[in-house]
Amino acid sequence: xxxxxxxxxxxxxxxxxxxxxxxxxxxxxxxxxxxxxxxxxxxxxxxxxxxxxxxxxxxxxxxxxxxxxxxxxxxxxxxxxxxxxxxxxxxxxxxxxxxxxxxxxxxxxxxxxxxxxxxxxxxxxxxxxxxxxxxxxxxxxxxxxxxxxxxxxxxxxxxxxxxxxxxxxxxxxxxxxxxxxxxxxxxxxxxxxxxxxxxxxxxxxxxxxxxxxxxxxxxxxxxxxxxxxxxxxxxxxxxxxxxxxxxxxxxxxxxxxxxxxxxxxxxxxxxxxxxxxxxxxxxxxxxxxxxxxxxxxxxxxxxxxxxxxxxxxxxxxxxxxxxxxxxxxxxxxxxxxxxxxxxxxxxxxxxxxxxxxxxxxxxxxxxxxxxxxxxxxxxxxxxxxxxxxxxxxxxxxxxxxxxxxxxxxxxxxxxxxxxxxxxxxxxxxxxxxxxxxxxxxxxxxxxx
Amino acid sequence: xxxxxxxxxxxxxxxxxxxxxxxxxxxxxxxxxxxxxxxxxxxxxxxxxxxxxxxxxxxxxxxxxxxxxxxxxxxxxxxxxxx
Amino acid sequence: xxxxxxxxxxxxxxxxxxxxxxxxxxxxxxxxxxxxxxxxxxxxxxxxxxxxxxxxxxxxxxxxxxxxxxxxxxxxxxxxxxxxxxxxxxxxxxxxxxxxxxxxxxxxxxxxxxxxxxxxxxxxxxxxxxxxxxxxxxxxxxxxxxxxxxxxxxxxxxxxxxxxxxxxxxxxxxxxxxxxxxxxxxxxxxxxxxxxxxxxxxxxxxxxxxxxxxxxxxxxxxxxxxxxxxxxxxxxxxxxxxxxxxxxxxxxxxxxxxxxxxxxxxxxxxxxxxxxxxxxxxxxxxxxxxxxxxxxxxxxxxxxxxxxxxxxxxxxxxxxxxxxxxxxxx
Numbered sequence: 001x002x003x004x005x006x007x008x009x010x011x012x013x014x015x016x017x018x019x020x021x022x023x024x025x026x027x028x029x030x031x032x033x034x035x036x037x038x039x040x041x042x043x044x045x046x047x048x049x050x051x052x053x054x055x056x057x058x059x060x061x062x063x064x065x066x067x068x069x070x071x072x073x074x075x076x077x078x079x080x081x082x083x084x085x086x087x088x089x090x091x092x093x094x095x096x097x098x099x100x101x102x103x104x105x106x107x108x109x110x111x112x113x114x115x116x117x118x119x120x121x122x123x124x125x126x127x128x129x130x131x132x133x134x135x136x137x138x139x140x141x142x143x144x145x146x147x148x149x150x151x152x153x154x155x156x157x158x159x160x161x162x163x164x165x166x167x168x169x170x171x172x173x174x175x176x177x178x179x180x181x182x183x184x185x186x187x188x189x190x191x192x193x194x195x196x197x198x199x200x201x202x203x204x205x206x207x208x209x210x211x212x213x214x215x216x217x218x219x220x221x222x223x224x225x226x227x228x229x230x231x232x233x234x235x236x237x238x239x240x241x242x243x244x245x246x247x248x249x250x251x252x253x254x255x256x257x258x259x260x261x262x263x264x265x266x267x268x269x270x271x272x273x274x275x276x277x278x279x280x281x282x283x284x285x286x287x288x289x290x291x292x293x294x295x296x297x298x299x300x301x302x303x304x305x306x307x308x309x310x311x312x313x314x315x316x317x318x319x320x321x322x323x324x325x326x327x328x329x330x331x332x333x334x335x336x337x338x339x340x341x342x343x344x345x346x347x348x349x350x351x352x353x354x355x356x357x358x359x360x361x362x363x364x365x366x367x368x369x370x371x372x373x374x375x376x377x378x379x380x381x382x383x384x385x386x387x388x389x390x391x392x393x394x395x396x397x398x399x400x401x402x403x404x405x406x407x408x409x410x411x412x413x414x415x416x417x418x419x420x421x422x423x424x425x426x427x428x429x430x431x432x433x434x435x436x437x438x439x440x441x442x443x444x445x446x447x448x
Numbered sequence: 449x450x451x452x453x454x455x456x457x458x459x460x461x462x463x464x465x466x467x468x469x470x471x472x473x474x475x476x477x478x479x480x481x482x483x484x485x486x487x488x489x490x491x492x493x494x495x496x497x498x499x500x501x502x503x504x505x506x507x508x509x510x511x512x513x514x515x516x517x518x519x520x521x522x523x524x525x526x527x528x529x530x531x
Numbered sequence: 532x533x534x535x536x537x538x539x540x541x542x543x544x545x546x547x548x549x550x551x552x553x554x555x556x557x558x559x560x561x562x563x564x565x566x567x568x569x570x571x572x573x574x575x576x577x578x579x580x581x582x583x584x585x586x587x588x589x590x591x592x593x594x595x596x597x598x599x600x601x602x603x604x605x606x607x608x609x610x611x612x613x614x615x616x617x618x619x620x621x622x623x624x625x626x627x628x629x630x631x632x633x634x635x636x637x638x639x640x641x642x643x644x645x646x647x648x649x650x651x652x653x654x655x656x657x658x659x660x661x662x663x664x665x666x667x668x669x670x671x672x673x674x675x676x677x678x679x680x681x682x683x684x685x686x687x688x689x690x691x692x693x694x695x696x697x698x699x700x701x702x703x704x705x706x707x708x709x710x711x712x713x714x715x716x717x718x719x720x721x722x723x724x725x726x727x728x729x730x731x732x733x734x735x736x737x738x739x740x741x742x743x744x745x746x747x748x749x750x751x752x753x754x755x756x757x758x759x760x761x762x763x764x765x766x767x768x769x770x771x772x773x774x775x776x777x778x779x780x781x782x783x784x785x786x787x788x789x790x791x792x793x794x795x796x797x798x799x800x801x802x803x804x805x806x807x808x809x810x811x812x813x814x815x816x817x818x819x820x821x822x823x824x825x826x827x828x829x830x831x832x833x834x835x836x837x838x839x840x841x842x843x844x845x846x847x848x849x850x851x852x853x854x855x856x857x858x859x860x861x
Contacts, residue, residue, distance in 0.1 A: 170818055170820055171816045171818045171819075172817055173819060174816075195820070195858070197819045197820065197858065199819075266508060269508050270507065270508065274499040275496050275499065277495075279489065280488075281488065281489070322466065322468060346489075347489065347493070350489050351493075375487045
């Protein structure tokens with residue numbers, strides 16, 4: 001048994017209209033068959049199916065507009081022929097469902113939805129509100145299957161707790177969750193009567209730091225492991241959780257020859273007195289800021305379902321704290337800043353971050369963030385974007401590599417720059433242009 | 449500057465960089481980086497701190513000589529303040 | 532720093548009365564059986580021989596009369612200590628206390644103050660049944676114009692009286708009768724204590740146990756047992772029920788985020804209700820659990836031992852309330 005879902009046919013597609021079904025219940029389909037025509041804001045498209053089997057039921061009639069991810073049809077696949085949709089039919093009392101506690105009975109004036117008697121019984125059992133179910137039976141009547149599908153569609157929602165009553169949260173826990181941006185629905189209560197306490201909120205704030213290092217692979221590189229959790233971890237944990245939940249990340253990497261940049265820096269620093277010397281980090285930041293200015297799709301916020309590019313580049317810098325923890329304050333308008341000034345700002349920011357004296361405006365104003373993990377020996381960073389930003393740029397360590405250029409092989413210091421970007425705001429093409437710009441800028445360090 | 453003064457100077461600067469560290473346990477010949485959780489920004493601030501306290505101009509090429517406590521002491525004892 | 536002596540609350544209080552009589556010739560003690568008999572609870576035993584019948588005065592069995600006489604003596608320059616045998620008898624003098632002692636300063640436009648101290652025994656637990664086991668200190672704390680002290684430690688039995696006598700206005704001292712025999716160490720040079728502040732008897736982090744008077748030893752014992760269960764309670768001795776030291780209460784809640792109030796009074800309209808209200812008013816967003824309380828069952832106090840025990844706050848009920856409030860967050 002499989003569901004055939006309304007697909008996403010473009011990064012910006014949120015819903016589609018079923019214009020024509022090309023199959024009917026009972027039809028056999030093979031992987032790759034065109035089964036439905038869908039109209040989006042931009043185009044009409046034919047949609048293929050990726051399951052082989054028999055169309056059991058069409059759930060969305062022609063002409064109806066539904067969100068991406070909505071089940072359009074049920075397919076009885078070869079592996080599980082005619083298996084009934086997995087529903088808790090054996091359990092006696094109706095399971096508590098999100099819609100169960102309707103504040104008031106449907107008003108008597110509302111027309112009674114047309115439904116079959118078995119559909120009504122099933123709706124009562126499953127706690128489904130018939131008014132919210134689309135009927136596919138005779139004359140649009142709601143069938144038992146319609147009810148079950150409606151219940152199924154609801155199933156992935158977070159399980160309601162306390163029989164759908166208001167969450168029991170202590171005032172302090174509520175305050176803390178607000179401060180740290182933690183969704184109380186994700187917290188398990190351990191206090192009196194199962195209430196959520198401040199300690200419970202703090203435990204939820206912690207797990208990213210604890211769990212991430214054990215992930216098999218992937219975008220956990222950023223999380224320092226084996227260090228005591230600092231107070232700063234809580235908000236970061238909530239933010240990172242949200243990022244991975246909401247943002248469709250894509251990742252690109254590019255190797256950059258650093259010989260010119262480092263040679264130039266060495267010569268430059270020889271001219272500079274000790275307190276004015278510049279770190280390679282500052283060069284990387286400046287190149288990133290300029291590139292972000294040139295490719296605005298990676299610089300800004302994704303808010304309210306849309307991307308808002310930023311005119312200035314406020315460069316967030318991920319700074320690890322000495323006792324563990326991470327903050328990412330921003331250097332405002334970094335692309336317009338001379339390199340020496342950028343270095344001074346970076347120095348100041350690191351010092352203040354580690355002394356716990358950052359300003360709120362610096363914490364919330366970043367439009368793109370850079371994390372440099374080269375000093376930890378990391379080669380490649382698969383970053384997690386700071387919402388509502390749309391890109392995170394990572395730098396690994398500088399290593400000597402064989403490098404071919406103009407037909408000649410040599411050994412060069414090489415760094416890998418990576419981009420984690422929000423696919424809702426940009427595509428790989430623009431992301432690639434951004435990284436190429438970073439690489440190009442680092443070849444002309446004197447202009448940075 | 450003698451060896452005791454040099455050691456005292458180095459430890460005083462390190463205390464501002466890594467205030468949480470127990471510097472009395474610092475080993476002579478192990479790099480600060482491996483003992484104190486120091487990154488390049490910290491190291492630059494260390495060099496600046498030593499420069500400010502001693503007046504010695506430390507060129508970047510000499511940085512490797514300053515990566516251990518013993519190295520720092522030798523370097524500072526041998527160096528002459530600028531000007 | 533001098534040494535400590537082993538003593539009882541009764542002896543500490545007697546020492547306090549003796550000191551007051553010696554320090555200030557205006558001080559005298561009067562009440563039922565305080566002279567020849569040495570006091571119903573033997574607090575003033577021996578003082579008649581020491582100070583004579585002018586200053587250790589037996590009175591008729593008429594609370595209204597001798598409390599009223601105390602008010603008049605105070606208004607005329609003396610510093611009376613009036614002993615009312617138990618709190619239930621104080622009801623016979625309630626008009627004197629509430630309508631005269633507490634209001635004369637106000638009614639006279641500030642011309643006459645009443646520097647009177649009234650001591651009385653309070654509390655249950657002695658099988659004296661429904662008419663002699665009240666804990667009405669919370670009631671008295673309702674009345675503006677008087678101060679209500681509830682000593683719960685030997686230091687306070689020793690030190691509160693003099694400070695109360697120094698106060699220009701009427702002060703009521705509620706002495707839980709079970710504490711008279713309480714033994715403990717007292718510094719040899721122990722003397723007057725402050726009466727405006729609650730006191731943290733035991734610092735902790737898991738929750739705040741607010742208690743006073745006869746419930747203090749029970750609360751401290753509960754704290755010891757809670758500690759063995761991995762809970763680290765703070766114990767705050769309220770000491771003075773009027774005026775309440777709200778600042779210390781709120782400060783403690785801000786640190787522990789949970790509170791249980793132990794109050795031997797009946798819960799409806801009690802001092803524990805007032806404390807809960809103040810915690811809500813001033814530190815709602817600090818709270819990590821509903822505030823709980825352990826009070827006396829709302830019944831006339833039974834005579835039968837096991838029934839009386841069941842009705843009063845006990846170490847076990849304090850522990851139970853604390854565990855409920857802490858939940859899984861000990």
